[in-house]
Amino acid sequence: xxxxxxxxxxxxxxxxxxxxxxxxxxxxxxxxxxxxxxxxxxxxxxxxxxxxxxxxxxxxxxxxxxxxxxxxxxxxxxxxxxxxxxxxxxxxxxxxxxxxxxxxxxxxxxxxxxxxxxxxxxxxxxxxxxxxxxxxxxxxxxxxxxxxxxxxxxxxxxxxxxxxxxxxxxxxxxxxxxxxxxxxxxxxxxxxxxxxxxxxxxxxxxxxxxxxxxxxxxxxxxxxxxxxxxxxxxxxxxxxxxxxxxxxxxxxxxxxxxxxxxx
Ligand code: BTN
Numbered sequence: 001x002x003x004x005x006x007x008x009x010x011x012x013x014x015x016x017x018x019x020x021x022x023x024x025x026x027x028x029x030x031x032x033x034x035x036x037x038x039x040x041x042x043x044x045x046x047x048x049x050x051x052x053x054x055x056x057x058x059x060x061x062x063x064x065x066x067x068x069x070x071x072x073x074x075x076x077x078x079x080x081x082x083x084x085x086x087x088x089x090x091x092x093x094x095x096x097x098x099x100x101x102x103x104x105x106x107x108x109x110x111x112x113x114x115x116x117x118x119x120x121x122x123x124x125x126x127x128x129x130x131x132x133x134x135x136x137x138x139x140x141x142x143x144x145x146x147x148x149x150x151x152x153x154x155x156x157x158x159x160x161x162x163x164x165x166x167x168x169x170x171x172x173x174x175x176x177x178x179x180x181x182x183x184x185x186x187x188x189x190x191x192x193x194x195x196x197x198x199x200x201x202x203x204x205x206x207x208x209x210x211x212x213x214x215x216x217x218x219x220x221x222x223x224x225x226x227x228x229x230x231x232x233x234x235x236x237x238x239x240x241x242x243x244x245x246x247x248x249x250x251x252x253x254x255x256x257x258x259x260x261x262x263x
Contacts, residue, residue, distance in 0.1 A: 001070060001153065002178045004050060012184030015191040018077055019184075020046035027069075029056040031076035032132055032148035038078060039134070039144040045080040048187065057150065060116070060130055061222075061258065065150055071157025071168065073179050076148040077190065081133075083141050085197050089254050092117045092131045093238040094193050095147050097202040099127055100209055102185035103151075106177035107169050112211040114261065115231070115240045116254035119151075120211055124167025127151040149186065153179065199236055207234050216262040217242060219252070231261070 002008070006022050013019050021043075028034055031049040033056070038047055051074045054067035067074050085091055093116075100111035100119055109121045119127035133145040152158060153176035154168035170176040193202060207213065212231045219227045219242070229244035239251040240259060252259070 001176065002180055004052075004179055004183065008180045009184055012181055012188075014188050015046075017046040018187040018191045019048045020044075021048070023047065023049045025049070025051040027051065027053050027055060030054050030058050030148075031074050032058055032130060032146050035076040035078045035146040035148075036132060036134075036144075039146060043078060045078060045144075047078040048183075049076045049078075050074065050183065058130055058148070059128060065128060065130070066159075066162075067150060068157070071153050071176075073149070073151045073153070073182055075150075075183060075186070076146050077187070079145045079147060079194070081142045081145050081194075082197060085142065085145075085194075086140060087237065088131045088133045088142070088145055089116070089238045090199060091133075091145055091197075092129055092147065092254075093206050094197070094199075094202045095129055095131070095149070095190055097205050097209070098189035098193050099129065099149060099151070099186055101189050102182055103127070103169055103177075105185045105189075106181045108174075109169050111209065113206060113209045115210060115212045115234060115259060116238070121169055122167060122171070124155075124163075125165060126167050126169055147190075151182065153177065153182075199238075203234070203236065203238070206238070210234060212240070212259065212261045217259040218262075220258045220260060225260075226257070231259070 028051040053069035057065035057067035059065035096117040103111040117129040130148045136143040152168040156172040229242045233241040
């Protein structure tokens with residue numbers, strides 16, 4: 001596993017803003033938490049917080065995110081989104097596409113997206129993304145958004161009890177990609193995407209990478225099944241369009257509900 005250093009990152013980085021400042025930690029509670037505190041203290045856009053391990057990694061829907069040393073990239077990027085980006089859901093969808101591209105740029109693995117923004121390789125979750133945003137006093141624009149990304153590098157580092165559902169970018173017998181190149185590729189792709197933010201630039205790719213469209217899905221609230229149906233599409237606000245078994249069509253908002261696809 002390569003050592004992450006600022007000097008090595010800078011050699012791979014082509015950005016003007018993202019990664020203008022790095023904070024690198026051996027151990028931290030949560031890189032998202034650290035980036036949010038920096039945002040609240042007035043830190044400008046671009047800070048990237050990276051840790052070798054997190055002891056209180058945060059996941060979506062209030063869950064924790066296991067973040068052991070030695071097999072992961074745990075990073076958070078501070079954005080001060082432009083006024084046209086009002087919806088964190090679209091921002092996260094755009095970043096999912098960027099991370100998928102970055103994974104493919106540094107490995108031979110194909111990355112799919114499971115709605116909302118889990119990345120899958122060889123049928124297993126390899127990456128989760130958590131965006132935590134604060135609304136500006138005007139009530140419309142986002143004051144900041146912290147996009148946190150956790151990626152597993154190798155199947156070899158996944159604990160036995162999680163191997164059914166989680167994996168790494170590389171199979172156990174293949175050398176995992178350089179974490180430095182992966183982080184830089186994520187930042188390079190994301191900056192290019194946000195330079196001119198428009199759903200037209202990522203939604204069709206988001207759909208074509210989806211491993212959920214066309215599948216039977218079970219809708220979950222607080223982990224418990226509430227309904228089931230067929231995933232038909234992802235709409236222009238990155239909501240999942242589902243035909244429930246009753247025939248009713250629903251556009252699901254990522255904040256309210258998650259889904260389990262029958263692969
Ligand atoms: C999920 O799968 O529910 C989202 C997981 C997001 C994990 C990343 S790791 C870096 C950043 N810091 C955190 O505490 N969480 C995100």
